[in-house]
Amino acid sequence: MNAVYLSGSGNTKHIVTLLLDELGGNGIAVPIESEDAMKALEGDEIILAYPTMFSNIPYLVRDFINTHEAFWKGKKIFLITTMGLFSGDGTGCAARLLKKYGAEITGGLQIVMPDSIGDCKALKKSKEQNKAIIEKADKRVAEAAKQMREGSYPKEGLSFAAHLAGLFGQRLWFYNKTTGYTDKVKIDPSKCIGCGICAKNCPTQNIRIGDGKAVASSKCTMCYRCIDHCPKQAMTLLGKTLHE
Numbered sequence: 438m439n440a441v442y443l444s445g446s447g448n449t450k451h452i453v454t455l456l457l458d459e460l461g462g463n464g465i466a467v468p469i470e471s472e473d474a475m476k477a478l479e480g481d482e483i484i485l486a487y488p489t490m491f492s493n494i495p496y497l498v499r500d501f502i503n504t505h506e507a508f509w510k511g512k513k514i515f516l517i518t519t520m521g522l523f524s525g526d527g528t529g530c531a532a533r534l535l536k537k538y539g540a541e542i543t544g545g546l547q548i549v550m551p552d553s554i555g556d557c558k559a560l561k562k563s564k565e566q567n568k569a570i571i572e573k574a575d576k577r578v579a580e581a582a583k584q585m586r587e588g589s590y591p592k593e594g595l596s597f598a599a600h601l602a603g604l605f606g607q608r609l610w611f612y613n614k615t616t617g618y619t620d621k622v623k624i625d626p627s628k629c630i631g632c633g634i635c636a637k638n639c640p641t642q643n644i645r646i647g648d649g650k651a652v653a654s655s656k657c658t659m660c661y662r663c664i665d666h667c668p669k670q671a672m673t674l675l676g677k678t679l680h681e
């Protein structure tokens with residue numbers, strides 16, 4: 438079983454890689470923005486994984502599903518979402534869309550990981566706290582893999598109750614945040630050194646270097662990879678200032 442994933446700060450990549458490892462197969466994990474993502478879809482059974490954003494699917498993932506709508510018919514898809522705290526039906530959001538295109542959803546896994554919003558102090562946790570979160574997540578992945586090897590896939594986020602929790606717990610109030618790409622990445626030119634790390638890492642090629650400084654355009658999927666990688670803490674999106 439291969440996996441296609443979006444991962445901004447690396448949480449989802451970590452979970453997917455670990456699950457494939459625990460499943461003991463020879464499946465590969467491919468980033469959704471990679472040219473090889475479509476090749477990974479060739480098998481009948483695949484994993485699609487992404488971070489929860491406002492209890493919803495990141496727009497890049499929605500865009501990917503819609504762009505390749507003909508590919509999903511008859512596919513067996515296991516969905517994984519990682520989250521900082523709460524997603525309700527983080528997997529269910531993609532499940533409903535994929536089912537519309539004829540896919541069969543084999544199960545869902547929703548795993549709490551450290552929060553990737555690195556420019557909001559209220560969400561900051563200590564290194565020890567994050568380490569404990571990752572240890573717990575790793576254990577949950579090992580348990581899920583055991584279940585899956587025994588042929589009983591977890592169904593997290595796929596129930597009607599989960600749908601209501603995701604909808605009323607968060608999605609309704611933040612719906613406008615995930616209906617498209619955003620142009621809200623802010624770059625402080627006095628801090629930016631034009632190193633290009635953000636541009637190189639952006640999954641949507643939304644950032645370029647012009648006149649020695651990073652310049653963001655309007656196709657940001659809010660993955661936070663640029664912000665988390667910036668060596669000068671010159672970028673922000675939802676918060677005001679970056680912290681270590």
Ligand SMILES: Cc1cc2nc3c(=O)[nH]c(=O)nc-3n(C[C@H](O)[C@H](O)[C@H](O)COP(=O)(O)O)c2cc1C
Pocket residue numbers: 443444445446447448449450487488489490491492493519520521522523524550551552553554607659660661
């Ligand atoms: C724009 C944005 C919105 C987010 N919304 C939620 C949310 O609604 N619920 C939640 O529990 N975590 C939320 N998170 C946290 C991420 O889902 C979580 O940290 C995830 O593990 C990041 O995975 P990644 O490193 O693979 O991108 C959000 C993160 C970002 C960047």
